[in-house]
Amino acid sequence: MQGRWSRVVRTPLGLTATALVVLVIALACLGPVLWGTGADAVNTDDILALPSGEHWAGTDNLGRDILLRSLVAARPSILLALAAIVISVVIGMLLGAAPFVLGRRTGRLVSAAVNIAVAFPGILLALFFAVVFGAGATGAVLAIGLSGAPAFARLTQTLVAGIAARDYVAAARIAGVGRFRVLFRHVLPNIAEPLVVNATIGAGGALLSFTGLSFLGLGVQSPSYDWGRLLYDGIGAIYVNAAAALAPGAAVLLAGLAFNLFGESVAKGLGIPVGFGLRAPATTRAAAVPEPAVHGEDAREPSDDVVLDVRDLEVTFPGPTGPVLLVRGVSFEVRRGEAVGVVGESGSGKSLTALAITRLVADHGRVDAARLDLLGHDLLAPDTAVRRRLLGTSLAMVFQDPMTSFNPTRRIGAQLAEVATHHQGKTRREAMARAVDRLAAVRIPDAEARARQYPHEFSGGMRQRAMIGMGLMGKPALIVADEPTTALDVTVQQQVLDLLAVIREADDVALVLISHDVTVVGEVCDRVLVMYAGRVVEDLPAAGLATAARHPYTRALVEAVPDMATDLTRPLATIPGRPVSPADAPPGCAYADRCPLADARCRAEDPPLVAAEGSGHRVACWHAGEPVRPTEDLVETVESL
Template sequence: MERWSRVVRTPLGLTATILMVVVLALAAFGPLLWGDAAEAVDTENILAAPSAEHWAGTDNLGRDILLRVLVAGRLSVLLALLAITITVVVGLILGTAPFLLGRRPGRLVSAAVNIAVAFPGLLLALSFAVVFGVGATGAVLAIGLAGAPAFARLIQTLVAGVAARDYIAAARTAGIGRFRILIRHVLPNIAEPLVVNSTIGAGTALLAFSGLSFLGIGVQSPAYDWGRLLFDGIGAIYTNATAALVPGAAVLLAGLAFNLFGESVAKALGITTGTGVRALLSSRRKPVEGPEFAESGTRSSDVVLDVRDLEVTLPGVNGPIRPVRGVSFEVRRGEAVGIVGESGSGKSLTALAVTRLVAEHGRVDASRLELLGKDLLVPDTAVQRKLLGTSMAMVFQDPTTAFNPTRRIGGQLAEVATEHHGMNRGEALERAVDRLSAVRITDAERRARQYPHEFSGGMRQRAMIGMGVMGSPALIVADEPTTALDVTVQGQVLDLLTAIRKTDDVALVLISHDVAVVGEVCDRVLVMYAGRIVEDLPATDLTTVAKHPYTRALIEAVPDMDTDLDKPLATIPGRPVTPADAPVGCAFAARCPLADDRCKTEDPPLVAGSGPDDRHRIACWHAGDPLPSALDTDELVETP
C-alpha cells in the first residue's frame, strides 16, 4: 500500500489520479445526472451556437452537445474497459502458453505472436472490424484482439524473467505442476507491471475506439460515444467548432488520464512499461530425463552420491557442445568435496546435472548417477521427486533469486515440509521456525512472517540453508554460496555448513572459485578445467602435493601473507577454453609451460597418482614434473 501511495506524492501523479477519478466518476454518474436532459429535443434551437443556456451549442435535433458529451462518457469508458479486458485475457493465454505447453508447442505460439506483433495495431483493428462487422460489439472485439499480440509479447518477457529464478526450478523439482507454478509463483510476481500496462492499454483502447466510431464503424445511432459525437460534430465545424472540439477534448483528457495514471504508477513502483521492459532471457527449466543404465561395479555402503562418466550436452550454433565431459567422483557420508576451477570450467553445470536442474534443452548422460543407491537418470516419478526433496538440499549462489519475493519466508520453507514430509500447514510452519533458529537466525518466529527483501544477504543465505535442512538431507550441494557476501558473512555461512555437516553426518559438495576457501572447508578437492576433472586430491595436500600444472597455477594465483607486494599479482596466462572450441588433446596445453606434442594430440586420462593416497587422481602427461624456473617468476605473472 505504501508503494501505491507514492503515486499521489508527485505533482504528475496527483494530477493523473485526479483526472482518473473525474473520468470514472463521470462514467458512473453522468447518465444518472444528465441522461434525460441530454435526450431532450428542442426543434427551436437546432444547430444553435454556444450560449449561456447551451455552452457547446446544440446538434441537428436541438440537443445540448455538452450534456451529451458528459453522458457519453459511460459508454466510451465501458467499451474501452471491455476491449482491454479482452486484450488482457487473450494476452495472458498467449503469453503464458510457452511456459505451460513446453518448448516445442510454446515455440509455435511465440512464432504466431511475433507474426501478429509485426502488423500495425490500427491495421489489425480495422481488419478485425471488417470481420466482426460494424457496430459496438465488432469494434470491442476488433480493438481487444488487435492489442492482444503486443500484450502477449510483454507477458512472455515477464514470465521468462521469473521462470529463470531458482525458486521456480526448485518448485519444478518438487513435482509441482506448471499451472500451479504459474498461478502461485509466476503471476503474483508480474502482477504490478501487468496492472500498469493494462491501465495504459485502457487509454489506448479508448482512443482507438473513438477513432473507429469517428470512422463510422464503431458505435451506431441512436447510441453514441465520444467518437460518434465527434463524427456528428465534424460536419458543423465551420459553423460551430465546439461541436467537434468538446467531444475531442473529452477523448484527449480521458486518454491522458489513463496513460498518465499508468505512467505515474510505473514510475512510483520502478517499473518500465511497454517495449522498455527488460527481457531476462536466461532460463532454468525442468530437468531432462537421461537414459537408464544398468548398475555396474561395486559401491561402498557409505557412498551418498556416486557419479560415473557424467556428460552434459547442450545445443550449439555449429552443433552439440559438451561443457561437462566424463566427470566421475563419489561423495561419502560426512565428507565435504570441493569443486574449483575458473568460470566456464563446468563446475556449476555438474552440480545442476546432479540435482536434475539442467535446462530442458540439455541432455544428461552417465554410466552411473545415483543418490543413496537410487538411479537419478530414470524417468521422473513421484518417488524420485520425494527422494530429491528429502535427501538432497541445494543452496543456490544468489538467494535473492532463490526465494519468491511475493511470499513470506516461513511459508516458503513450510512448503517443503507439506510437499515432501506430509505435514499439515501448522506443523510445517513450526518446523520452518525451528529450522530458521537452527541456522542461527534470531527471533525466528517473527522473521518467518517477513518477506525476502526484509532479510539481509547473509540472512537470506542462511534461510536458504534452512530450507535445505527442513528434512534430514543426506547431501547438500552448495553452488558458490558465499559469492555475493562480505568476508565476515562468508565465514558465518561456511561455519554453518560445516556445523551441519559434522552434526548430522551430511555429505557436502561445495562449488567455489576460491581455492583457499575450499581448502579450508573440504576434505577433498576436485579441480575442473574445460568440463573435465584434471585433479582429485585431499584438501590437506592441496598446497603441497598438487601435481597438475593447472592446479599449481590456481594455488599460485592466490595471494597470501608471503606474497611480494612489489610484484604484480600472479595470474594464469591465456584464456580458458570454451566448450564449443575444445581442442584435440589436453585442453590446458595452450596455457601450460610443460606442454609438448603429445599433450596437443592426446587427451590424458584421469588416473591414480604414484603417491600413497590411492584417491589422488591426475589427468596430465607430466604430472609432478618440475615447472620451468621462469614460471615461478614471470610466466605466471601477467602484466596488465
C-alpha cells in the same frame, strides 16, 4: 509499497495524472445519473442548433444536447475500453506465460506465433478482427482486445523469463513445486507492478482504438452511442457547428491523456520499464539442439552408501554454429556424510554441473549422462510426482546470491512452510511451526518473529542461513552449495561454512561445495574435483591439495592463493593467459596454451582422466606430477638464447 505509490502521487505529473483519472472515472460513474435524461431528450424545435448558453455545444439532428450526450457517453466508452484491455491482459498473460508452463517445445511454438503477431501493426489486427466478429460493441471489444494481446504477451514473456531465472524460482523447482504453482505463487506476484502500469497505459490506447472503430461504423451502433459514434455524427456538421465534433473529441483526448499520463508517471516513479504497445522486431530463436548419442549403460551398481552417482555427464547448449558442449564427461560419486568440493576458474563448468545435477538447466540446454542417480533414483527419467517429491525432500540447494534466493513478495516463514505443506501433507500451522524450528536450527535468533519478516529485512548472512533452513525442511541426503559465501564478508563466510559442517556431521548429509576458493574447499571438503573447460582434470583428496596435486592447473590454482608465508617482495603468482571458451576448445588438452609443461602431444591428444598413484586420485595430464620449472629459470634460459 504504500510509500512508493505515495511518492508517485506527490510528483507534479503524478498528481495531475491522478486527478485526471479520478475525474474521468467519476464522470463515467455519475454521467448517466446526472445528465442521462437531458441527453436523451428530443426537441424537434431546436434541431442542429448552434452553441448557445442553453446548449454549449449545440444540438444534433433530433435536437438533443451534444455536450450532455458527450458526458453520458463517458460510461460506455470507458467501460468498453477497459473490457478490451482486460481481454488483452488476460490473453497476453496466458500467451506470455505459456513457454514457462508448457516447456521448451510447445512454448517455442507459442513464442513464434506471438512474434509473428507482434510484427503486424495493431490497427491492422483490430480491423481484421472487427471484420471477423462483425460490427457492434461486442465485436469491437473482442477486436481491440485480441489486437493488443500480442504486445502484452511479449511483455509478459520477457518479465516471466527474467523472474524465472531467479534463485527462489529454482529453489521452488528443486522443492518439487509444480510449474503452475510456481507461476502463481512466485512469478506473477513479482511482475504485477509492471503489468498494472502497462495495462493502465494500454487502457488509453484501447480507448482511442475503440473510438476509431466506432467512428468507422464498426463499433457501437445506433441508437446506442459512445464518443466514437458522437464523433462520427458531429463530423458531418463540422463546417456548420465545429463544437459537435470538438466535444466528443476533447473527451477522448482528455480520457486518453489521463490514462497515459498516469501510467507513465507511475512507471517513472517506480522505475518500471514501459513495454506495452512497443512493436519490437521478432527475435531469432536459436536452433534446437540435436539429440546427442546416449552413452552405454554403466555395468557397475552403486554402493548402498552412494548418495549421488554421476557418470559421463554432458551439458549441451545451442551455439551460433551448432551445439556447444559445455560440460563433457564428468563422472564422480558422493557418499553419505562426504563433502566433495568442485573448484576452477569462472567458466570452467562448475555451476553448470550443479544445475545439471539439480535438474535446473535452462529449457534450451540438454543434459545427458550414462547415469545420474540420487539415492538410486534416475534424475533423467520423465518428470513425475515421485521424482518431484524426491528432489523436494532429499536434495537441498544453496545458491550463490542470498538476495535472490527468496521471493521478495512473500514472508520467509511462508516460503519455508511451502515445502512442508506441498510434500509432507502438513497443515499450515504445522508447516509454520516446522519453518520456525528450522530457522532456529540454522542459528537465526528470535526465529518466530523472523519468520514473519520479508527477505529484505534479513541481512545477507541471515538470508543465506535461511536458505539452508529451507533445504532442511525435509530430510536432505545431499546439499549442493553453489559458491554460498561469495557475497558475504569473511566473518559471515566462516559462520555459513561452520553451519554446513555441523549439519553434515549431525545428519550424515552429503555435501557438494562449488567454489573458486581452493583454500575454502581444502578446509571444508574431503575430496576435490578440479574442473577446466567443462571437464574434470583432477580428482584428489582435499588433504593433499597443497602437497599432492599432480595436474599443472591444480598446482597453479593453489599457488595463486597467497598465505602467511608468501614473500611480499615478489609479485603474486598468477596463471598466464585466459580460460578456454568451450565453444572454441582446441584439439588436445584445453590447458595446453597456458601450461609450462605442454608439448606437441598435449596439443594433439586430449589426456583421459585415469587413476594415479594410490586410490582416490585421478588426473588427466600427459605430464602428471612432473615438476614445473620456476619462472626465473625460464626467463634466464630465454635470455641466454
